[in-house]
Amino acid sequence: MTNSLIFFDLPSDDPHAAGEFYAKVFGWENDPRPKGVYHRMVPGGFFKNKDGSDSQIGNLHMGISNVANVRPHPDPAGIEPRTMAKEGRKxxxxxxxxxxxxxxxxxxxxxxxxxxxxxxxxxxxxxxxxxxxxxxxxxxxxxxxxxxxxxxxxxxxxxxx
Missing domain, CATH: 3.10.180.10 (2,3-Dihydroxybiphenyl 1,2-Dioxygenase, domain 1)
Known part of the structure; x- marks a missing residue:
């Protein structure tokens, strides 16, 4: 089996507000895990087969992490940096x-x-x-x-x- 992309996180200094933003913009479920700390965005549905029917592969989810303390991490205090990146290509x-x-x-x-x-x-x-x-x-x-x-x-x- 090859290495597979299963998830990605977007950084935010307000995961709750970011979760609400993406729920309204794309219609995804905002799943706080817990609220304000980490939010999983669930688009629902499945990838389509060539004939347009649903495959057995669910659409990928995305996370919204809090830059103040990105989880998971072995240290409960997290790790630096604790701010949003402002400049350059992301x-x-x-x-x-x-x-x-x-x-x-x-x-x-x-x-x-x-x-x-x-x-x-x-x-x-x-x-x-x-x-x-x-x-x-x-x-x-x-x-x-x-x-x-x-x-x-x-x-x-x-x-x-």
Whole structure:
């Protein structure tokens, strides 16, 4: 068996607020474990088979960790640094837009809740997808991905590469 990605955490100085943000923006379950210390975000559903039916593989979950004391760690006091990273390039999190949602709704909700929109309406031919991007209130970059499908018609207002 190969090494498998099973989970990732986003840092926050307010995991409860970040959990509520992602619950409202993406419709995920905000599962405090415990509230304010660590929040597991549960998107629900399953990865799809090629025929569109549900596979046996559940969608990945994500965590929101508190930068003041990132858990787990052998020392109950945690480890430095205990602050949010402010400068430079950070990881980007890619979210596939669900068939029952739109990038417009997601971006509007994120912006209403304090996110900064980085770009909208871009087509990347290398991976045949429409994408949009925002930075959440904690500085995490979230890239939205929409499948363009076979023989895509790229809207005129989209940039392209």
């Amino acid at each position: 990881p980007r999190i890619w979210i596939l837009i669900g068939d029952d949602d739109t990038p417009e709704r997601i971006l509007a909700t994120a912006e209403e809740l304090g996110a900064k929109i980085l770009w909208r309406n871009h087509y990347w031919s290398e991976f045949n997808g429409y994408n949009h991007c925002f930075v959440d209130p904690w500085g995490n970059e979230i890239l939205l991905w929409g499948k363009a499908g076979e023989n895509p018609v790229i809207p005129d207002d989209y940039t392209r590469e």
